[in-house]
Structure formats: C-alpha cells, structure tokens
Amino acid sequence: MTLSRVRRERMGHIELAAPVAHIWFLKSLPSRIGLLLDMTLKDLERILYFENYVVTEPGLTPLKLHQLLSEEDFITAQDQYGDDSFTALIGAEAIREILSSMNLAKLADQLRQEIIESTSELKPKKLAKRVKIIEAFMESGNKPEWMIMNVVPVIPPDLRPLVPLDGGRFATSDLNDLYRRVINRNNRLKRLIELRAPDIIIRNEKRMLQESVDALFDNGRRGRVITGANKRPLKSLSDMLKGKQGRFRQNLLGKRVDYSGRSVIVVGPELKLHQCGLPKKMALELFKPFIYSRLDAKGFSSTVKQAKKLVEKERPEVWDILDEVIREHPVMLNRAPTLHRLGIQAFEPILIEGKAIQLHPLVCSAFNADFDGDQMAVHIPLSLEAQLEARVLMMSTNNILHPANGAPIIVPSQDIVLGLYYLSIMADGEPGEGMAFSDIGELQHALDSKSVTMHTKIRGRFKTVDKDGKPVSKIFERRPAGC
Structure with a gap:
C-alpha cells in the first residue's frame, strides 16, 4: 500500500532503441551542439535526420574529419578506399560519437590561442562563444554527449491526467498522446532491429523516433506541428513551461493566496485619501476568521459551526461586528503590473454596497489606474506586525512623493x-x-x-x-x- 500523492511524485522513463538529440540543445539560438562542434544547424539536421553521413575517422583516406557525405558519396568512397579504411556514421549516433571523443580542456586552450592570434574582427567573437560553452561544460561537470539521449523521462501521471467524461468517454492530456507516439515508434524500431530489417527501413524508423521525441519536447519547433483529433496543436513539455500560462509564471511565481480578492475599480470621490471602498460581501468573506473570533468573544456563538451559520444568514449582528473588525484594520490594494513600490498601497476600508472597489482619484497616478474596466486585488495583513507595517510604511498618505525622483505623485488633475x-x-x-x-x-x-x-x-x-x-x-x- 502507498499514498495517492506518489502519482504526483514518481517519474518513469522510456529506454530508447536508438539515441536521439535533445531539441532544446539542437534548435536553440545559437545551437549549443552546433557551437560546440563548429557546425551549422543545417549540417547538423542533415546528419540527425539521416540525409548525410559524417566522417568520424578519416584514416589514411583524403577525406576530412567531420566532412559530410551524401549516400552516393559514401558508397563511392567505400568502393574507392575500402569499407574499413575510414569511419562515417549517420544520425544521433554519429553526433554522440563526435561529442564523446572531444577533449574539452585541450580544445579550450586551442581556441584561446586562436583568439590571441586572430586578426579579423568577427572570428574572435565566435571563438569566444565556443570557449564560453566549453568552460560551462567543464565547470558544471556535465559531458557534451549527454545532449544526445538514450532515455526519455516520463513526468508523473497526475501532471498528465486522464479525466472521465459523461457517456463513458475520457479526456486526456496532450502529453499522453505525444508519449504514446514515442512508445509506439520505439517499440516498432526495436522489433525491426530484432527482425534485422533492411538498413533503409531502420533508418526511416529512427528518423521518425527523433521527430516524435522532438514533438514531445517542443511541438512545432521543427517540421510539421502535430495536431490532435480536432486539428488543434498538441501542447508539448515546452508549452507547459513557457509563457504567461506556463508552470513558472502561472503556478510558481503567481500563486493564489488566502485572504485576497479581486474586483473592478470605480472612482470614490467622497473618500478621504487614506480610504478605499470595499464591497460588503467581499469584506464579509475576507474578514471571516476575525468575525468568527469576535462573535465567539461577544457570546453570539459558542462554536465555529454556529458562527458560520450566523455569517451565512447575514444576521444584523454580523454586520455590526464586521464594522468593528474593519475599523483601523488596513487592507492592501495591488494593481498589476506592479512596476514600482507604489503599485501596492494600504488603505482603511469603508463598507459600500455593490461589487466594485472604490478608489480615491488622487492615487490613480501611483497605480497607473483608470476607471475603464481596470481590476485590482485586495490583500488582508493578518498579524499585528503586518498591520502596523501596512499603516506606517504603505499607507497612501505616507506615499505622496515618487520614490525614484522625489517629485509629488499625488497631484490633482482633470x-x-x-x-x-x-x-x-x-x-x-x-x-x-x-x-x-x-x-x-x-x-x-x-x-x-x-x-x-x-x-x-x-x-x-x-x-x-x-x-x-x-x-x-x-x-x-x-x-x-x-x-
């Protein structure tokens, strides 16, 4: 027996029948593999997608190291020099062979010498980029051949759920489809290798495996975009991580917090500078724990359950207690994007009818807010220390000057x-x-x-x-x- 939370923790892996290149290292700008090998991206793609051979060991032949050979050139060279006189490989195996044979320390010294001796203006810049990536590999302890993968990690099942729908059907995460393509092609390749299928068929299957792993990591980065049943592009691992809705910005940097709310702002011309209008229903929800505590202290309820019932029924004594609770209890208003410290300020709440937050017109310039549909978030400082800091440091009446240049920011206008x-x-x-x-x-x-x-x-x-x-x-x- 185990806990269900392991479905969010335990990862799996797929052992590949043939190595594949990681698209992030291949297609990033500049290509990390290309920079390390001093090859163009076009040449790398020709090797990885089984269009050209690359010479890994020229032997005594006139062929050059890392020279590209087409299928015809390769056959001609074999006929001319003999099968064992040189070594030329194709696909990710070829790139892995070249990367694993590199002596990083020796190459770094050689490149530094070339930078010193170089007379042109552009060459030292390119060489410096190569030195930088080589030094990064040496300092981190990573090996260049690790950019070519033999194993694909599989994320935990809770992060790619299978959701049952009405009628016995299932909705699945796009990642499951992408993983399924990788597994199917990998199994087919294993079977073809066991059956000793012709070289051309195996090479084609290896190319398809490379493309399916590319789509899993970054769908649409290279070649045709893989779409689902409804012609919608499938969301790859990169799509889940990047952008505003990605894992980093949405879930790690932008977490939802308790004791906060959000609403449209409207002008409150009758407010004092240190006040803001807070809708009654919103205040009731935000200050619930304080209301429960005060109801208990005043003898209106003896249990939390009773207090909850009183609040749900919105009894008159609840509104009286809410008035007491919010008196001298500042709230913080934030308008995104918070570009400077005046983007979050503290105010004393005034209970109002309706659903919109009222804002004093003079603080609009600090928030860069206007009343054409802007929204603002409300946060409640809970501890006494937080309330004190909000009142002393963040109160709108204490933030009259711009922190950058000392000019007044609360200035009448219009x-x-x-x-x-x-x-x-x-x-x-x-x-x-x-x-x-x-x-x-x-x-x-x-x-x-x-x-x-x-x-x-x-x-x-x-x-x-x-x-x-x-x-x-x-x-x-x-x-x-x-x-």
Missing part, C-alpha cells in the same frame, strides 16, 4: 482641478456672509442646512503657536468649500 477652481470662487451677497465658525463640523452643518453656500465669505478660528511657542487662536477668512 475634474479635481476644475472642482477646486469652482470651490475657490468667492461671491458677494451670498447667504451667511461674515459668519464665524470654530471648527469643520460647525461649517459642514451650516452647509448641509444651507445657512451658507460654497461661495460665501466666512471667518474661522484655528489654533496655532506664536514665535515663543505659546498656543494662540487666530481668525482667518475662508470659503466653506474647503471642508
């Missing part, structure tokens, strides 16, 4: 400038002219009761200190619109 201009207009003969107010609350009350208007000339008292540092009250003349 509607706000127009509104400020309108509010700052003074008019004579408005209701309540000359009235005096002691604080903002009084002024707001007068505005609400229409005792004064936005353009009324008023007087107000504010507390300050004189040149000796003693507290004094001063009277100033101001419009009520500034409240």
Whole structure:
C-alpha cells in the first residue's frame, strides 16, 4: 500500500532503441551542439535526420574529419578506399560519437590561442562563444554527449491526467498522446532491429523516433506541428513551461493566496485619501476568521459551526461586528503590473454596497489606474506586525512623493482641478456672509442646512503657536468649500 500523492511524485522513463538529440540543445539560438562542434544547424539536421553521413575517422583516406557525405558519396568512397579504411556514421549516433571523443580542456586552450592570434574582427567573437560553452561544460561537470539521449523521462501521471467524461468517454492530456507516439515508434524500431530489417527501413524508423521525441519536447519547433483529433496543436513539455500560462509564471511565481480578492475599480470621490471602498460581501468573506473570533468573544456563538451559520444568514449582528473588525484594520490594494513600490498601497476600508472597489482619484497616478474596466486585488495583513507595517510604511498618505525622483505623485488633475477652481470662487451677497465658525463640523452643518453656500465669505478660528511657542487662536477668512 502507498499514498495517492506518489502519482504526483514518481517519474518513469522510456529506454530508447536508438539515441536521439535533445531539441532544446539542437534548435536553440545559437545551437549549443552546433557551437560546440563548429557546425551549422543545417549540417547538423542533415546528419540527425539521416540525409548525410559524417566522417568520424578519416584514416589514411583524403577525406576530412567531420566532412559530410551524401549516400552516393559514401558508397563511392567505400568502393574507392575500402569499407574499413575510414569511419562515417549517420544520425544521433554519429553526433554522440563526435561529442564523446572531444577533449574539452585541450580544445579550450586551442581556441584561446586562436583568439590571441586572430586578426579579423568577427572570428574572435565566435571563438569566444565556443570557449564560453566549453568552460560551462567543464565547470558544471556535465559531458557534451549527454545532449544526445538514450532515455526519455516520463513526468508523473497526475501532471498528465486522464479525466472521465459523461457517456463513458475520457479526456486526456496532450502529453499522453505525444508519449504514446514515442512508445509506439520505439517499440516498432526495436522489433525491426530484432527482425534485422533492411538498413533503409531502420533508418526511416529512427528518423521518425527523433521527430516524435522532438514533438514531445517542443511541438512545432521543427517540421510539421502535430495536431490532435480536432486539428488543434498538441501542447508539448515546452508549452507547459513557457509563457504567461506556463508552470513558472502561472503556478510558481503567481500563486493564489488566502485572504485576497479581486474586483473592478470605480472612482470614490467622497473618500478621504487614506480610504478605499470595499464591497460588503467581499469584506464579509475576507474578514471571516476575525468575525468568527469576535462573535465567539461577544457570546453570539459558542462554536465555529454556529458562527458560520450566523455569517451565512447575514444576521444584523454580523454586520455590526464586521464594522468593528474593519475599523483601523488596513487592507492592501495591488494593481498589476506592479512596476514600482507604489503599485501596492494600504488603505482603511469603508463598507459600500455593490461589487466594485472604490478608489480615491488622487492615487490613480501611483497605480497607473483608470476607471475603464481596470481590476485590482485586495490583500488582508493578518498579524499585528503586518498591520502596523501596512499603516506606517504603505499607507497612501505616507506615499505622496515618487520614490525614484522625489517629485509629488499625488497631484490633482482633470475634474479635481476644475472642482477646486469652482470651490475657490468667492461671491458677494451670498447667504451667511461674515459668519464665524470654530471648527469643520460647525461649517459642514451650516452647509448641509444651507445657512451658507460654497461661495460665501466666512471667518474661522484655528489654533496655532506664536514665535515663543505659546498656543494662540487666530481668525482667518475662508470659503466653506474647503471642508
């Protein structure tokens, strides 16, 4: 007996009947195998896909080392010099033979000498690239012949699942189809070798095996794209790793986290700079553990199950407790792409109706946000330390200057400038002219009761200190619109 999780851990392998080249080392730019052997990609492909022979041991013949021979040239050379006078191979075996016979240390010294003696401008650059790859092999302890494979690894079954559908049918991962092609061709090649089939048939089967392994690693990189039953290109191992939806960016760098949400942003003109509007339903979901704890502490529930029921029914006491929980508990808003530190800032949440997050218009430039459908993520700092750091370091009111150049980043623009201009207009003969107010609350009350208007000339008292540092009250003349 064993655990089911081993289906995500245990790998398998396919032992190949003939060696094949790894397409990542063959077709990358520049080709690593080509750079090491000082061969062009076209010549390498001719050898690997059984079009040309390559001389691995010229013997006493006038043939040159690594010279390419067509089928006709090979037969002619054998007739002319004899079968045992030279060695020429074809396919991945030929490349593996050449790679395994290389003396990396000696070749590196030879190339360095050539760089010193070279007089042209371009040649040293190419030689330096070869030296770099040789040094990388020597330092890492890898052997060049390992770029040619005898065994293909098979990823764990849970990463290439077989999902049962309605009606007794199955949906399978594309990788299973690609592995199946490799296994079928490999088994056929083994059988042909056992049957001692003609050389031309075996060579054709080896070429097909090379192509099927290429498609498994990187479908469409070379030759025709392999498609499934619905004419859709099959997803190879490379496709699973690369790009935005690949394993690295999607699953390793971009993990989903608890206590976070996402919604469209809308403007919140009535918010203060340090506030953001958080939809009630979203806040209820995000702050659930805090609500359960507070319900238990206040005696509304004795178990988590009871607390869950109260929250699910959205009882009035739940909303009261949510108000208490979010008071002075900052939340962090993030807008992708987060290109600088102002891409994530902390705000005090204000509960609002609806499903959209409200954002203060002045912080838009820091987030590079606008209200044409942008989305933002909400994160909840859980521990007291995290809440304190969010409040002290990340609060929007503490991030007024751009960290790169010190210029103000919270700058009024567009509607706000127009509104400020309108509010700052003074008019004579408005209701309540000359009235005096002691604080903002009084002024707001007068505005609400229409005792004064936005353009009324008023007087107000504010507390300050004189040149000796003693507290004094001063009277100033101001419009009520500034409240």
